[in-house]
Amino acid sequence: MRDVLRAQFVDVWHAELRGLDSKALTFWDALLSDQERQRSQEYKRPERRQGFVAVRGLLRCTLAGYLDVEPRELVFESGEYGKPALAGARLHFNISHSGDHLLIAVSDLGELGVDVESLRVGRNLHALAGRCFSVREYREWAALPTEQQLPTFYRLWVKKEAFVKAVGRGIAAGLDLCEFALEAGGQLVAIPGEFGGIDAWSVVELPVANAAAALVAPNKSGMFCFRELGLGV
Template structure:
């Protein structure tokens, strides 16, 4: 049984569940062109401002798939979906309480959906050249640095990414900016790591009780 099965044709999101969608960013030019047509004028402009062609393509695929997947739950036209942004840029739907969060890194994106409480998600591709120790010294709390240094040297890089995604997912779920000095407390939030592909680390953050986590593989939407 695959960890990321094809989704059901009829989709619903009951209270107490979080749905994670694994989205491949490398797709055909025809699919990219189709997804481009789903974007609003602001999204078009954001894509145009990305001078790196790969980053622009990843943005188009991520936002296009986001619209398609949300529309499949809301039974609406992907083009008709409207977004608003919170204080720190966390997007939300203007006319529905469905909570969502999107993250992408490398060849993959992941979308988290929840009906009854806030959710955040972060995905990172492990970079073997990253100076993770410098980032940890700058951004991690003393407790996080202790956890990092407690790992065997050979496992420390992966431990860094696990801690990093936990921090990012929590802050994204809470709609807060990344703070260098503030001690970040999970409080009543629950953090769960997940596997998406070799060489990647992901974490989903959920407010309140631990939900049932369901995984789906994003495919071409008709």
């Protein structure tokens, strides 16, 4: 596998997985590894199976474009805590999907994390916030007017998820230990010492309709782009 040229970039690709046609699904399915294809068959509901094929196929096409290789040539591996990575390449990526939304983050700057969550009403947000927010975060969030609690909860939630994905630890890192300022554009306030200082990380809120989305990436000089990913083949 030929490595990507160093360009100091962070790209986030957004796709809406709505109205997937059979031609595209057949094309993406042909790109999958035997293991991925077997996993797709484990989904009993057709829409879930098609979503998996679309996500894996789009991921392969996107990453292959940076490395100038065929999508089916890519080999994935998992880190100690299960974070996926490309074998034999210094290209970092992370993905997230919720509802019809898919995000693929790609960079040559270092490990990064991305998360998207469709806004859902009717959940017991106070119970979730009590478990996953720090004492300070929960106190400030609970004091907000009711109409601000839903969007603020998700804005904070996706940042926490993106951060623990960036450091490769998932929720084992302790969502309540990764603190953010609650306001729009709020950055890290505190993290466990093993993950370095808060100034080592940059947090970007992403413009996804009817959802909350965030990127956490190394705080290094580089070009950031948010792009729409076409579904045509």
